[in-house]
Amino acid sequence: MKKLVSFVLAALMLFSLASCSKSSIPVIGISQYGEHESLDNCRTGFLDGLKGAGLVEGKDFTVNYQNAGFDDNITTQIAQNFAANDVAMMVAIATPSATACYAAAEDKNIPVIFTAITDPVKARLDSGNITGTSDKLPVEAQLDLIRKLQPDAKTIGIIYTTSEPNSVSAIAEYEAKAPEYGFTIEAVGVTAQSEVTMAADTLISKNVDCMSNLTDNNVVGVLAGILEKTNEAGIPVYGSEVEQVKKGCVAAAGIDYIELGKQTGAMAAKILRGEAVASDIPYETISEYGIYTNTPAAEALGIDIPADITAKAIESAE
Amino acid sequence: MLNLIISTLTEGFIYALLAYGIFITYKILDFPDLTVDGSFPLGAAVTAVVINNGVNPFLALLISVAVGALAGLCTGLIHVRLKVRDLLAGIITMTALFSVNLQIAGSNMSIIGIDTIFRLMPFGDMPQIYRKLIVSLILAIIVKIILDLYFKTQNGLLLRSVGDNENLVCTLGIDNGNMKILGLVIANALVALCGSVVCQQQQSFSATMGTGQMVFGLAAVIIGTTIFKKMSFVKGTTAVMVGSIVYKACIQTAITLGLPANLMKLITAVLFLLILVLGNLPSKGGRKHA
Numbered sequence: 001m002k003k004l005v006s007f008v009l010a011a012l013m014l015f016s017l018a019s020c021s022k023s024s025i026p027v028i029g030i031s032q033y034g035e036h037e038s039l040d041n042c043r044t045g046f047l048d049g050l051k052g053a054g055l056v057e058g059k060d061f062t063v064n065y066q067n068a069g070f071d072d073n074i075t076t077q078i079a080q081n082f083a084a085n086d087v088a089m090m091v092a093i094a095t096p097s098a099t100a101c102y103a104a105a106e107d108k109n110i111p112v113i114f115t116a117i118t119d120p121v122k123a124r125l126d127s128g129n130i131t132g133t134s135d136k137l138p139v140e141a142q143l144d145l146i147r148k149l150q151p152d153a154k155t156i157g158i159i160y161t162t163s164e165p166n167s168v169s170a171i172a173e174y175e176a177k178a179p180e181y182g183f184t185i186e187a188v189g190v191t192a193q194s195e196v197t198m199a200a201d202t203l204i205s206k207n208v209d210c211m212s213n214l215t216d217n218n219v220v221g222v223l224a225g226i227l228e229k230t231n232e233a234g235i236p237v238y239g240s241e242v243e244q245v246k247k248g249c250v251a252a253a254g255i256d257y258i259e260l261g262k263q264t265g266a267m268a269a270k271i272l273r274g275e276a277v278a279s280d281i282p283y284e285t286i287s288e289y290g291i292y293t294n295t296p297a298a299e300a301l302g303i304d305i306p307a308d309i310t311a312k313a314i315e316s317a318e
Numbered sequence: 319m320l321n322l323i324i325s326t327l328t329e330g331f332i333y334a335l336l337a338y339g340i341f342i343t344y345k346i347l348d349f350p351d352l353t354v355d356g357s358f359p360l361g362a363a364v365t366a367v368v369i370n371n372g373v374n375p376f377l378a379l380l381i382s383v384a385v386g387a388l389a390g391l392c393t394g395l396i397h398v399r400l401k402v403r404d405l406l407a408g409i410i411t412m413t414a415l416f417s418v419n420l421q422i423a424g425s426n427m428s429i430i431g432i433d434t435i436f437r438l439m440p441f442g443d444m445p446q447i448y449r450k451l452i453v454s455l456i457l458a459i460i461v462k463i464i465l466d467l468y469f470k471t472q473n474g475l476l477l478r479s480v481g482d483n484e485n486l487v488c489t490l491g492i493d494n495g496n497m498k499i500l501g502l503v504i505a506n507a508l509v510a511l512c513g514s515v516v517c518q519q520q521q522s523f524s525a526t527m528g529t530g531q532m533v534f535g536l537a538a539v540i541i542g543t544t545i546f547k548k549m550s551f552v553k554g555t556t557a558v559m560v561g562s563i564v565y566k567a568c569i570q571t572a573i574t575l576g577l578p579a580n581l582m583k584l585i586t587a588v589l590f591l592l593i594l595v596l597g598n599l600p601s602k603g604g605r606k607h608a
Contacts, residue, residue: 064576066573067582069582069583070526071529071530072520072524072526072527072529073527073530073534074569074573074582076329076519076520077325077326077329077566077569077570077573078573080322080325080326080329080570081322081325081570081573081574083321083325083447084319084320084321084322084324084325085322095426096426096522096524099428099430099520099521099522100520102430102521103430103519103520103521103522104325106446107445107446107447122428123426123428123430123522124428124429124430124431125428125430127431128430128431162420162425162525163416163420163425163524163525163526164425165424165425165426165524167425168424168425191416191417
């Protein structure tokens, strides 16, 4: 029992040590939902955005970065930690982190800046001392791109995780917009990453003309496995961001998360400087999307990428 | 610092509700109940939907208790009546609940800006952080007292004997199976109640929020009972409440220490191990260990 008491006391001391290292430089608490290329890019872009606005880390602000490892319960505790330490601003990357930060910040009225949220209105994060950027996919641009590359295609297969809010709302938009471009959507929902390649088999057996990816974590995680199957079957797969095209998708009209992060950083800089209040700034959706193409992958599947698209492509993997 | 302690205590009190549930299944019934990972978000999903439709948040707590009880009933019937192994019975219900939860509330649902039990308490201008502490403390204590009283009733004593000595219960002419079902019903009602409170506290439901709750509950029960092993006057419910707080404090410590994010789980694991070892892990080959 004595040992236990001494351990608890030691833990408390560590606790207070860690929390007394405060200084007058404002702290930005960054709560990221999990370790993931796109989300990491958001964070990198965000810090670039602050730098671009003339703020210097260590002089104008310091960063307390926390990562919840995709655990919803940890996001709550991270947010409470930020609130207790009176951070100057909370930056939330992805929806679960944002709602947790918002709930923890309301007492102290700490501004919350979010990014990588598809639908801030549905998440009710569109009012209050909160603002940020949405990473809604440019669905129409993607449909347009597919139409140009495959003029005869009729069905687009999409695999998505039924529990990922971003994917569910993207599917709804695909289904709403597809008829305008003469497509029908064949969507297959999965609940876990282990089901994704089976879903790919299902879509291949349904003879879809091509497949299109969302920013779905489960699907993107096993992209290589999907591509192996689709390449054998001769079905082109379209990505939703540059990283997927680099891995072997034919093309993508997608978001650049670094740019999204920069845009968010610029908004945050205004708030840190006191030039604006988060509650007065409406959330922003990225206006610029990039076209990315992968020429070898397209050639292997017998797809000609029209010259005007290649010319527009921001990045062309060779 | 004070705020951090208050937040951590609040988390501990809220999750104590779930830990009570696991205490009943794991410690009393000796039943590894995996239903928890499904019934916890079930409580939250139902709460998010009914609150969004203007139902009083206190009533939402009761509705969650009812649906949680149903989930426990399913596992109980599958195990006892259909003779499916305990672990599998829980897995079956948990898996089914994943789809049920998605049907109820979609992949996630926000209740930001809507009154919750924390807001509705007549505490004047008190900040949310204190409201949350007081409300969660009250809930944790009320439920604890009800459980303690129940354990002393004839029915409660029977429940406690099911896990220890099934034969005794049989000789008394009581159906073991029915007692197990009852235990699962109570446990999952508590778990769903916890889900409802968590949903109102973080103002959102997410389909993945149940992941790992069973593990948390087990850890809380084992930490709590280990700490108070030598103090037999401390009730099991009190012990798991403390266990829940200690667990949440471990995680908060890991966050506060500012350790590399990817190492957090490892650090948390080391902290648990330290607590268990220092609390002197079971010595002479008892039956149920971590």
